[in-house]
Amino acid sequence: MSRFLPHVTVAAVVVDRDRFLLVEERDRINPDATATVFNQPAGHLEAGESLFDAAHRETLEESGWEITLKSYLGLYINTAPNGVVYHSHTFLARPLRRASEILDEGIMRADWYSLTAIKALERDGRLRSPLVVRRIHDALEGRSWPLTLIRDFDHPDNAS
Template sequence: MTRFLPHVTVAAVVVDRDRFLLVEERDRLAIGAAPTVFNQPAGHLEANESLIDAVHRETLEESGWKITLEGYLGLYINTAPNGVVYHSHTFVARPGQRISQSLDEGIIQADWYGLTQIEALERDGRLRSPLVARRIHDALTARPYPLTLIRDLDHPS
């Protein structure tokens, strides 16, 4: 029997009025001239880190923004084209303070995009995964769960 270990990740849908924070990054799977794709600030959970700490860290590292979490949007499960299964814990947030710092390797820039711009990126195949548009749609139409939904016995608040 093959052991199945999904990749645990976090993502932040950061909303400022009618705009969303996206990071433009090099597409590691692209062949030839490295095109870019767009994603929410997101990344892997690190050892001994809470989900909430991880989403704060990833958002700061990838976008330079400190955030204020407003709720838990949900767990999104997606199998990438390479067969890797991701369990992405997604949070809704508001921007806090912009910190001047270098961004993670592979990140070209972080900027704010309106829904029309994001839909155009989706039509052009420029979103990193189907999760990007789904998270935004859900953030616009669903109420996030309270952060107390997450019961982290290893990292009590």
Template sequence: MRFTPHVTVATIVEDAGRFLLVEELADGRAVFNQPAGHLEADESLIQAALRETLEETGWEVELTAVTGIYLYTAPSNGVTYQRVCFAARPLRQRPDHPLDDGIIAPRWLTREELVAQPERWRSEMVLRCIDDYLAGERFPLSLIRTPA
């Protein structure tokens, strides 16, 4: 059996104690996730994070740091994901920007509001990334190397 992990990005966007989340449909239920998605061919991790955030929330953001690199195997399907999570600050909302299929809407929630609804997390990575961000985990964007 061939092991092929999926490379994904996620973005923690915080504003005044609220976090930009995506309410989306996954396996027939509405769940919360960070703006996140798969790395595409010929795309850097930074480009992927900016693109996914805009496509899923309609928000343009400025990436400020890397909060962590995570390995996660989904119990539902056994797929392993390598998630690179970025911290970002919101720049501007583009309310007319079309959102990806399956996205219900962007939502701004506090950590407490998210903790009160664990059944709505896409995975436990949602809270883990926020908690790492709140704990001050910040690595410079220069950690991410791109070809010269």
């Protein structure tokens, strides 16, 4: 019997007025694809790291932006086309400042997009997963919870 090991990830829906921060990246699921895909800053939780720290780190590494976490959007579970199951803890965030021009390997750029532009990317099949739009709609509908919803006994002083 094989063990089920979901991948724990974090994502940040970073909002500035009516624009959303997205990263343009090489398609890691389909590495032969010539087109790039768009995603929120997101990535894997590392050993010993809190979900909050992971969201800050991934956003900085992938977009160059420092953020402040405002609320918890929820746990999004999605099976990628390659069969990997992702448990994505997603946060609503605001930008603080652009802190770096250096982006993770595979990230082409980070930029701000309107909802209209994001829907056009979706129509063109350019979003990394259906979670990109779902997270934004949930944020716009006010579907978020206080950061205190997450009880992290390994990092009790780390709330944002």
